[in-house]
Amino acid sequence: MKVYSGLAGIPVVKSSISYIDGEKGILEYRGIPIQELVENSEFLEVAYLLVFGKLPTVNEYKKFVSDVKEHLQIDSSIISLLEKLPLNTHPMKVLQSVVPVFSAFEDAEDVLDEKHHYNALVRMLGHVPTVLAFWKRISNKEDVIPPDGSLSYGENFLYMMRGEKPSKEEGDIFDKCLILHAEHTINASTFTAIVVVSTLADFYSAVSSAVGSLSGRLHGGANERVFYMLSEIKNIEDIPSIIEEKLKKKERIMGFGHRIYKTYDPRAKILKDMLKKLSTKKENNLYRIAEIFEREALKRLGSKGIHPNIDFYSGILYNMLGIPVQFYTPVFAMARIAGWTAHCKEYLKENKLFRPTQIYDGGHNIHYIPAEKRK
Amino acid sequence: MKVYSGLAGIPVVKSSISYIDGEKGILEYRGIPIQELVENSEFLEVAYLLVFGKLPTVNEYKKFVSDVKEHLQIDSSIISLLEKLPLNTHPMKVLQSVVPVFSAFEDAEDVLDEKHHYNALVRMLGHVPTVLAFWKRISNKEDVIPPDGSLSYGENFLYMMRGEKPSKEEGDIFDKCLILHAEHTINASTFTAIVVVSTLADFYSAVSSAVGSLSGRLHGGANERVFYMLSEIKNIEDIPSIIEEKLKKKERIMGFGHRIYKTYDPRAKILKDMLKKLSTKKENNLYRIAEIFEREALKRLGSKGIHPNIDFYSGILYNMLGIPVQFYTPVFAMARIAGWTAHCKEYLKENKLFRPTQIYDGGHNIHYIPAEKRK
Numbered sequence: 001m002k003v004y005s006g007l008a009g010i011p012v013v014k015s016s017i018s019y020i021d022g023e024k025g026i027l028e029y030r031g032i033p034i035q036e037l038v039e040n041s042e043f044l045e046v047a048y049l050l051v052f053g054k055l056p057t058v059n060e061y062k063k064f065v066s067d068v069k070e071h072l073q074i075d076s077s078i079i080s081l082l083e084k085l086p087l088n089t090h091p092m093k094v095l096q097s098v099v100p101v102f103s104a105f106e107d108a109e110d111v112l113d114e115k116h117h118y119n120a121l122v123r124m125l126g127h128v129p130t131v132l133a134f135w136k137r138i139s140n141k142e143d144v145i146p147p148d149g150s151l152s153y154g155e156n157f158l159y160m161m162r163g164e165k166p167s168k169e170e171g172d173i174f175d176k177c178l179i180l181h182a183e184h185t186i187n188a189s190t191f192t193a194i195v196v197v198s199t200l201a202d203f204y205s206a207v208s209s210a211v212g213s214l215s216g217r218l219h220g221g222a223n224e225r226v227f228y229m230l231s232e233i234k235n236i237e238d239i240p241s242i243i244e245e246k247l248k249k250k251e252r253i254m255g256f257g258h259r260i261y262k263t264y265d266p267r268a269k270i271l272k273d274m275l276k277k278l279s280t281k282k283e284n285n286l287y288r289i290a291e292i293f294e295r296e297a298l299k300r301l302g303s304k305g306i307h308p309n310i311d312f313y314s315g316i317l318y319n320m321l322g323i324p325v326q327f328y329t330p331v332f333a334m335a336r337i338a339g340w341t342a343h344c345k346e347y348l349k350e351n352k353l354f355r356p357t358q359i360y361d362g363g364h365n366i367h368y369i370p371a372e373k374r375k
Numbered sequence: 376m377k378v379y380s381g382l383a384g385i386p387v388v389k390s391s392i393s394y395i396d397g398e399k400g401i402l403e404y405r406g407i408p409i410q411e412l413v414e415n416s417e418f419l420e421v422a423y424l425l426v427f428g429k430l431p432t433v434n435e436y437k438k439f440v441s442d443v444k445e446h447l448q449i450d451s452s453i454i455s456l457l458e459k460l461p462l463n464t465h466p467m468k469v470l471q472s473v474v475p476v477f478s479a480f481e482d483a484e485d486v487l488d489e490k491h492h493y494n495a496l497v498r499m500l501g502h503v504p505t506v507l508a509f510w511k512r513i514s515n516k517e518d519v520i521p522p523d524g525s526l527s528y529g530e531n532f533l534y535m536m537r538g539e540k541p542s543k544e545e546g547d548i549f550d551k552c553l554i555l556h557a558e559h560t561i562n563a564s565t566f567t568a569i570v571v572v573s574t575l576a577d578f579y580s581a582v583s584s585a586v587g588s589l590s591g592r593l594h595g596g597a598n599e600r601v602f603y604m605l606s607e608i609k610n611i612e613d614i615p616s617i618i619e620e621k622l623k624k625k626e627r628i629m630g631f632g633h634r635i636y637k638t639y640d641p642r643a644k645i646l647k648d649m650l651k652k653l654s655t656k657k658e659n660n661l662y663r664i665a666e667i668f669e670r671e672a673l674k675r676l677g678s679k680g681i682h683p684n685i686d687f688y689s690g691i692l693y694n695m696l697g698i699p700v701q702f703y704t705p706v707f708a709m710a711r712i713a714g715w716t717a718h719c720k721e722y723l724k725e726n727k728l729f730r731p732t733q734i735y736d737g738g739h740n741i742h743y744i745p746a747e748k749r750k
Contacts, residue, residue, distance in 0.1 A: 003386045006573065006727035010385070011378045016737025031741035040743045057749050077461050084455040086479035093475040096583060100468040104461035111591075186733045188574045192584060195570060198381070199563045199591025208471060209567060209584035216486075216574025218728050259730070352381035353593050355634070358561045362391025366406035368415045374432050 018183045022260035043178040047338035071126020072147035091330045092215040099208040111202045117345045120203035133160030162322045180267040183339030189213040195354045197344040210340045220329040223315035226255035255312030262305045271313035393558045397635035418553040422713035446501020447522035466705045467590035474583040486577045492720045495578035499712045508535030537697045555642040558714030564588040570729045572719040585715045595704040598690035601630035630687030637680045646688035
């Protein structure tokens with residue numbers, strides 16, 4: 001018997017939620033190419049599509065958006081919780097901590113009840129932006145900005161976070177960024193969600209655990225590190241030598257390369273185009289640096305199939321939209337609620353409790369030694 | 376390619392923490408039979424053994440106990456958090472919610488730093504009993520009872536929970552019960568913990584997620600259901616017909632049978648002996664019912680290799696010790712912190728990010744349809 005280390009390549013589910021062709025640079029949600037969704041849809045519609053497996057009718061969508069927007073309001077007890085948290089609590093920990101508490105407001109407690117799936121989805125999609133924006137402001141000792149349901153989902157988040165209303169273009173770009181992060185097949189956090197739900201724990205427990213998983217630096221958080229890497233560059237002329245140095249030391253270049261994509265990450269391409277558009281209106285030094293960094297890195301890596309990935313651009317975009325760096329991974333989590341919920345719902349259709357095993361390599365029948373005889 | 380449904384029988388780790396022989400009814404922690412540990416050791420020593428792989432020397436143990444006891448005190452911000460939680464929040468959700476916040480007090484934030492392993496362990500072993508006992512009292516609108524470090528670990532928990540000091544015997548029995556629940560190889564919650572830690576998320580995120588996993592009714596919570604099943608029995612004479620009825624309907628008899636143990640669960644045997652002793656001093660109707668229930672169930676199931684498991688007795692024991700039924704699974708979690716932490720620490724020695732895969736069974740190249748044309 002051998003250990004299936006990290007379960008690399010082991011299929012744990014049959015799934016029809018999303019599909020990646022890494023050779024051709026294709027990403028589809030429910031069979032629809034990501035480009036079509038970014039062009040025509042919006043995040044809440046994509047969330048509906050991912051979870052319920054079809055695009056909503058006009059009436060279904062009206063109800064869905066209205067239910068999500070109703071949940072932008074959070075109970076005063078949750079606001080009090082946020083006010084009591086130690087000010088240095090990382091926003092990912094805040095999110096992991098607050099989501100299980102949502103269960104106290106849930107009518108449909110049974111995880112096999114489809115009502116629970118719907119309720120948990122609209123509650124999380126509604127509450128999470130508010131929790132994150134409130135935490136940004138509370139932890140900075142600023143007054144919180146109550147949600148404004150007359151704004152779009154993306155606009156409202158930027159408004160609550162920054163305290164000033166974004167332009168329609170900023171809201172749209174942010175919304176598209178959420179679409180790009182909403183789902184990406186099985187990875188550590190999505191896997192965590194389905195392992196947890198397989199015990200018949202509820203969706204709040206599953207999503208909270210997925211947030212915990214995403215908080216690890218091998219999973220979420222790469223866009224944060226891209227931001228720091230680019231921020232440290234003082235002179236544009238230094239970029240080639242900085243890259244050469246990293247390659248010589250065999251350091252990974254943050255935001256480049258992807259386990260699955262062997263060509264340009266389709267999400268990165270979309271982000272890059274949006275950034276280019278935004279940067280014509282908004283001067284941003286980081287973007288200028290990123291452009292040159294990309295060109296220089298591609299000269300050296302492009303032929304090896306190493307291209308910029310989604311994390312290379314998302315941090316810069318968030319920076320341009322006024323989102324603080326600690327919130328880059330939480331915003332990723334906010335979008336991925338859609339994918340996590342979709343996988344939980346799908347998994348429960350033919351639920352099977354996860355119970356892998358171990359290869360024991362310790363001793364047997366060892367005896368207890370009294371304390372004074374131990375070394 | 377086939378789906379490894381629930382990963383049944385798939386080894387995901389090499390491990391030297393615990394070993395089960397289900398045919399012979401053997402359970403060992405670090406090679407030491409569970410019976411020897413229950414007889415000679417105590418829970419905190421067993422936690423040390425599980426996590427660090429050896430029994431502590433006199434000085435190591437003195438420091439360890441003192442560090443855990445110091446952490447019985449929780450920061451006032453955590454008490455305030457508990458006071459703000461909706462009163463109907465289930466204690467498992469409270470635990471999942473509070474553990475990530477512990478990270479705000481952690482000096483050694485890097486999960487690869489061995490200091491983090493020690494700190495997180497003593498902090499969780501110290502804080503969790505206090506959080507649970509405080510939550511029991513806050514949610515019942517009772518005054519909290521501050522921890523008393525002069526009591527043993529088990530005694531102090533019962534004291535904080537009940538408000539009156541337990542007898543030494545009660546404290547000892549509870550402590551042994553914690554030993555029995557401290558570890559049990561790979562199962563859904565332990566697996567959740569290592570999946571989360573494999574992303575290099577910290578131990579607080581990993582343990583919080585494991586708590587989420589344990590909260591599912593296919594995993595933890597069986598002892599709660601045994602309690603309800605036995606509580607519903609009004610007349611002892613009805614027991615045989617109640618059992619016959621369940622067998623006829625092919626219902627599972629809660630607290631009987633175990634996936635791994637094909638003989639008497641060694642932990643159940645130990646619990647049963649302790650209960651017998653305790654019941655000579657403390658009249659308990661539930662215990663009387665359980666005794667007869669076991670005898671009648673064994674008559675019908677014993678020959679099929681179906682015996683009482685640990686959950687059959689632990690609920691009754693907790694009931695005799697004055698622990699409310701909603702806290703049975705949380706107390707299980709409190710003990711399992713040892714096992715979860717041990718597995719996280721062991722897994723990081725040769726960490727490999729969990730990245731299983733899926734078999735895609737959806738469509739391709741489907742087009743986006745405008746809202747008004749959808750059905």
